[in-house]
Amino acid sequence: MHLMNNFDFTKVTDVESAISSTQKSKGNKIIAGGTNILDLMKYFVTEAETLIDINSIPGIDNITELPDGGIRIGALMTNADTAYHPVVEEKYPLLSKAILAGASAQIRNMATNGGNLLQRTRCYYFYDINTPCNKREPGSGCSAITGYNRIHAILGHNENCIAVFPSDMCVALAALEAVVNVSGPNGERQIEFSDFHRLPGNTPEIDNNLEQGEIITGIELPEKGFSKNYSYLKLRDRASYSFALVSVATGLELENNIIKEARIALGGVAHKPWRVKEAEDFLVDKKANRENFSAAADMILKGAIGFEHNSFKIDLAKRAIIRNCMMALNPESQRPGAKPSL
Amino acid sequence: MKIAEKKSITLTVNGESHHLEVLPWVSLLDALRERINLTGTKKGCDHGQCGACTVLIDGKRVLSCLSLAVMKENTEITTVEGIAKNGELHPIQQAFIDHDAFQCGYCTPGQICSAIGLLNENKANTREEVQDLMSGNLCRCGANRGIINAVMAVKENAPYE
Numbered sequence A: 001m002h003l004m005n006n007f008d009f010t011k012v013t014d015v016e017s018a019i020s021s022t023q024k025s026k027g028n029k030i031i032a033g034g035t036n037i038l039d040l041m042k043y044f045v046t047e048a049e050t051l052i053d054i055n056s057i058p059g060i061d062n063i064t065e066l067p068d069g070g071i072r073i074g075a076l077m078t079n080a081d082t083a084y085h086p087v088v089e090e091k092y093p094l095l096s097k098a099i100l101a102g103a104s105a106q107i108r109n110m111a112t113n114g115g116n117l118l119q120r121t122r123c124y125y126f127y128d129i130n131t132p133c134n135k136r137e138p139g140s141g142c143s144a145i146t147g148y149n150r151i152h153a154i155l156g157h158n159e160n161c162i163a164v165f166p167s168d169m170c171v172a173l174a175a176l177e178a179v180v181n182v183s184g185p186n187g188e189r190q191i192e193f194s195d196f197h198r199l200p201g202n203t204p205e206i207d208n209n210l211e212q213g214e215i216i217t218g219i220e221l222p223e224k225g226f227s228k229n230y231s232y233l234k235l236r237d238r239a240s241y242s243f244a245l246v247s248v249a250t251g252l253e254l255e256n257n258i259i260k261e262a263r264i265a266l267g268g269v270a271h272k273p274w275r276v277k278e279a280e281d282f283l284v285d286k287k288a289n290r291e292n293f294s295a296a297a298d299m300i301l302k303g304a305i306g307f308e309h310n311s312f313k314i315d316l317a318k319r320a321i322i323r324n325c326m327m328a329l330n331p332e333s334q335r336p337g338a339k340p341s342l
Numbered sequence B: 001m002k003i004a005e006k007k008s009i010t011l012t013v014n015g016e017s018h019h020l021e022v023l024p025w026v027s028l029l030d031a032l033r034e035r036i037n038l039t040g041t042k043k044g045c046d047h048g049q050c051g052a053c054t055v056l057i058d059g060k061r062v063l064s065c066l067s068l069a070v071m072k073e074n075t076e077i078t079t080v081e082g083i084a085k086n087g088e089l090h091p092i093q094q095a096f097i098d099h100d101a102f103q104c105g106y107c108t109p110g111q112i113c114s115a116i117g118l119l120n121e122n123k124a125n126t127r128e129e130v131q132d133l134m135s136g137n138l139c140r141c142g143a144n145r146g147i148i149n150a151v152m153a154v155k156e157n158a159p160y161e
Helices: A015-024 A037-042 A079-083 A086-091 A093-100 A105-110 A113-118 A169-175 A277-283 A290-300 A312-328 B028-035 B091-098 B108-121 B127-133 B144-156
Strands: A008-011 A028-031 A050-053 A063-065 A071-074 A179-184 A187-192 A215-221 A230-235 A246-255 A258-267 B007-013 B016-022 B054-057 B060-063 B076-078
Touching: A015 A028, A015 A050, A015 A179, A015 A215, A028 A037, A063 A086, A071 A086, A079 A086, A079 A093, A079 A105, A079 A113, A086 A093, A093 A169, A093 A230, A093 A246, A105 B060, A105 B108, A113 A169, A113 A215, A169 A246, A169 A258, A230 A312, A246 A312, A258 A277, A258 A290, A258 A312, A277 A290, A290 A312, B007 B028, B016 B028, B054 B108, B060 B108, B091 B108, B091 B144, B108 B127, B108 B144, B127 B144
Parallel strands: A008 A050, A028 A050, B007 B076
Antiparallel strands: A063 A071, A071 A215, A179 A187, A179 A215, A230 A246, A246 A258, B007 B016, B054 B060, B054 B076
16 A cells, blocks of 8 residues: 655764665665655655655765866755856866756756766656566566657667666766765775666666665766867757657867767667767777768667667667767857757 | 654745644645645646746745655745735736736746746846746646746846846
8 A cells, every 4th residue: 555655754964874774774765856756756666664864964065176187076966056066067068068958947956966876767667556667576577668668778678678767967977987976884985987877687676786775975077078079969859858869978089170089978778878988989080070970870879779669769869979979079059958959 | 554753844935934743745835735825836747747836945946846845944935925025026927917928827836936046047048048947847828938038028127136
């Protein structure tokens, strides 16, 4: 029997208390911005015995500059404050643009960086507790594979799960090679961004590699922000306020028109942001033109398999990569809502 | 099955203190409408997808349907009822009248609070940016053009505030 949701509520004021509460029981769940967890609870997808409010924990809601020239962004900082922070806008504008392409202004004012990494898929069947879903109930089956799968994966999926990870911010974090700072019962550790989120494999019910009791305290960005040549492109069924069908984050380091380094990450196509290093390495010392971006796109989409309602994403993603890489040559051409350049 | 205990909280809404006993899962939206009788803020979808429940908390626009009442103590909450001052309409409210920015009026309180939040943020410059930054408020009647015209009219009369 469900109520919306018979949970108790308590506040913690330090990281240690958050760790010990969540380690003690899976029924103790953290709430920060609340924009995802409360929605999931209203649909009875998630439940809790006690919600632990971590918003009063000091010291993890700001930006610190690091000795190596990078920055650490606090887990409790809101998405809006992060996107509009002068250091992020100047040094990591790709991150700023990606955040601003997501959700709505109201949600960005509430949602936290830590929560953004931990948001769940928006697969319709995951959200509908009356349908089989291996992510919600391992072994029950995947309704999306034979269902309406327009917003689902074309890469990295298997017969267990074809859900997509919906965050825009994380596509940029993947491209920027962020590192996640985590604190838990066994102390602190750093998780490379590409190792944070998982593919479904045999455990579609597990989205990421946090252990029970661990909480995200910050996200570190290296010194390199690709602030001169970058672009975020988000293609969706509406001009705004919708999840991506396909999104692309591009960062380029150019010398004249020659690519010295490239980062390309895709959103909306897999259980985690999708990067293919081989494609990025291919672009080094090549001319920044459509032909080379197209060859890279083919590498990134290698092995893509679509379903009845989403195979269009394969060609769309290839074209989006080319378009976005060309936009990165002139970041001024980016438009509000991460729409394609005119 | 153990039912959680009610919590004693104080919410400051439109400058007034309200002492409430609420269960933890009561949303700020429900507390405003059902307990404090401020029914201006609307429940459109109750899932954070329509923006009709938008209120201002410490001057920032947020969704009250995805906020828990127990988490909003020690904040200044402003609802649409608190927008006019001393009987004088806020420039946004006047602009909504002047520019045909509402039909049924159901999304309107959320639109007004969202527009004021947008002006406070001071990030929207062009019309396209205003449209993008107001996109969290849906209007099924299609008064969007009037809404954006109203916001642009107030912006162009800047300095705002």
